[in-house]
Amino acid sequence: MASKRSAPRFRTGRVGPVALTARFVGVSALAGVLAAGVLLPAVGTLGVGAKASAQSFDSLPGDFKRPPLSQASHIYDSKGNLLATVYDRDRTVVKTQDIAPTMRKAIVAIEDARFYQHGAVDPKGILRALNQNAENGGVSQGASTLTQQYVKNVFVEDAGNDPKAVAEAQRQTIGRKVREMKYAIKVEEELTKTQILTNYLNITFFGEQAYGVEAAAQRYFSVHAKDLSLAQSAMLAGVVQSPSGYDPLTNPKAALDRRNTVLRRMAQLHAVTPVQAAAAEKTPLGLNTSKPKNGCITATSGSGFFCDYVKNTVLNDATFGKTAAAREKLWKTGGLEIHTTLDPQAQASSAQAVTSRIYSTDPVAGAVVMVEPGTGRVTAMAQSRPYGFGKGQTTINYSVDKDMGGSNYGFQTGSTFKPFTAAAALEKGISPGQTYKTGSKIDMSNQPFSTCNGTTSAPNWQPQNELTSEKGTFNMATALQKSINTYFVKLSQQTGLCEIATLAEKMNVHMGNGKQLVQSPSLTLGGNTIAPLTMAAAYATFANEGSYCTPVAIDSITTATGKQLAVPKTQCSQVMQKTTADTINTMLLGVVQDGTGKAAGLTDRESAGKTGTTDNRMAAWFLGYTTNMVGAVWMGDPANKQSMYNLRIGPQYYDKVEGADGPGPIWKLAMSGALSGKPAGSFQKVSLPTAPSQDGNGGKKAGGGGDNAGGSGGAGNGSKPGKGHGGNTGGPWGGLIGGWG
Secondary structure: OOOOOOOOOOOOOOOOHHHHHHHHHHHHHHHHHHHHHHOOOOOOOOOHHHHHHHHHHHHOOOOOOOOOOOEOEEEEOOOOOEEEEEOOOEOOOOOHHHOOHHHHHHHHHHHOOOOOOOOOOOHHHHHHHHHHHHHHOOOOHHHOOHHHHHHHHHHHHHHOOOHHHHHHHHOOOHHHHHHHHHHHHHHHHHOOHHHHHHHHHHHOEOOOOEEOHHHHHHHHHOOOHHHOOHHHHHHHHHHOOOOOOOOOOOOHHHHHHHHHHHHHHHHHOOOOOHHHHHHHHOOOOOOOOOOOOOOHHHOOOOOHHHHHHHHHHHHHOHHHOOOHHHHHHHHHHEOOEEEEOOOHHHHHHHHHHHHHHOOOOOOOEEEEEEEOOOOOEEEEEEEOOOEOOOOOOEOOOOOOOHHHOOOOOOEEOHHHHHHHHHHHHHHOOOOOOOOEEEOOEOOOEOOOEEEOOEEEOEOOOOOEEOOOOOOEEEOHHHHHHHOOHHHHHHHHHHHOHHHHHHHHHHOOOOOOOOOOOOOOOOHHHOOOEEOHHHHHHHHHHHHOOOEEEOOEOEEEEEOOOOOEEOOOOOOEEEOOOHHHHHHHHHHHHHHHHHOOOHHHOOOOOOOEEEEEEOHHHOEEEEEEEOOOOEEEEEEEOOOOOOOOEEEEEOOEEEEEOOOOOOHHHHHHHHHHHHHOOOOOOOOOOOOOOOOOOOOOOOOOOOOOOOOOEOOOOOOOOOOOOOOOOOOOOOOOOOOOOOOOO
């Protein structure tokens, strides 16, 4: 028969018989568990409550799962500079050696002084708590060892952000105590005391959004956990019991008193000397707080939109999880180290260029995005409106597609689409010397254009050039140089819309909503709505000798456990002949040397590019590149309501905005800074036919000529498609027929 032990004596005070009975049952149940499963041999004379609790204890699963802790993820640029931190819970797990010894001693002293003497459950502590519970009712947390507290915190962590699950994990019940004790025993069987203490300090909540001692040290003192002083350690240890009650930011006196209590307790336990404790007590709290920084809204160097692009890369790629929920959890809780392609020099230059020329509260906005030819690396992504939710801010990334956080449709591209038409014509065997004699306005009503599904036409369509003087005979090079719309309408008719769209789509040119290009007669004039990043990556094909490479933003991702995750790699494919790319490059060099883009040309290296302005000047573009960098600049009203006539934008007043004088200078500033100190390359050039003689004026020289096209529909960018007006003629092609020049 099991030996009997005298039960502890409880001070009951003056309480009624019902209360005494209820308290006795609760105390007996917990004591019975201890007797039956933890401390003592089975005692057959225990009450029914004790037997039931013991059976509950035995029925719990033996395995205790410790899921990975939610940790903050860090995003870095290509040089290793921190861009942003994202988290569901602000926590950085650290090793034992990265926690100050004073911190480890302080938490043991105030939370579980006998931590190194007892096992998973402290019999003396429980009996003491039972005595107190008999007087006060309920179940006291004071009976919990650090190991039990760790188990409870694991349950809370596993509950995530479910309020009901969190409340259940924290409920003070006999059943919860039973479960804690069961799994605390398991933990002590599997881990050393040092490991348990380290795990506890990494999981516990220290208030002010700080989970774990490293985040707490940063939050309150702006130091690492390994560098905490005695006084700082004592304050953090004191906070744990009541993070809100002892919050040093809102209750500094309570926090100071609590800190000093911890220091005195440490001295009593000989964790520190009385002299050390007394000296620490005399010091002020000494807070040096660091404001929590969470999410892309806190990204440095105006890189919030790039951060958002990285985020959407993770959320949209099944490589990072089979479900959207799994990918989002990885992003928010995975403790990832994400190294990206962002070039800090290019990013700073792009941000400065666009914000100095377009102010955040202007009626129009601007975006700059850069891509490296041959690698697809996205090196810069900046906007005139900061990433955020306030006035003059936005979280819409104008550079990318809708599914990556961009606008609903993208933006009409105007004449920046013409190089795709020229490339398709060259691929078909049409010579760059191909000439057309054309007026400044031509009637193309009901003229057939071949598509991949037959033919199409536009009723009452009379495309025109910007200037009435832009008429005469042009070849492909001079038409690109002066952005002659009527020439390119005829060239697209001869080439075929199917051929143009097919080649563009080989460069992944698509609409911002993810749909294929609309093969309408206005295709060559830039009527489709496309994101700037899509255009930049496509133009990189020309710089890369005809090989298209998909854009990428991530170099590597490492998990909290050190595992390297697979990341999207650029995929390159030859989509046109090298001679075609060389010919396009040679012709687009002419645009910045003596054409519509002359003002944007770089002074220290060769640059090629194309201007673009949409109908009604709802948007203006400059797409330009060197041998080692492509930059796309878009400027316009994302909501497609504000035309850019008679308007002050940034420091400048414009009678009318064109690609050359709006986006062009932004591109030049951004690229000059991005490429400063970097080697300059030269394009492989081809011989172009001489410009044909003109029986008309042929437009102005050196940046004259039109960058607009008549007979075009409204821009379909921003939050909804624009309403087309069909230029001077109307008709059903509004919204499909592209912008000017």
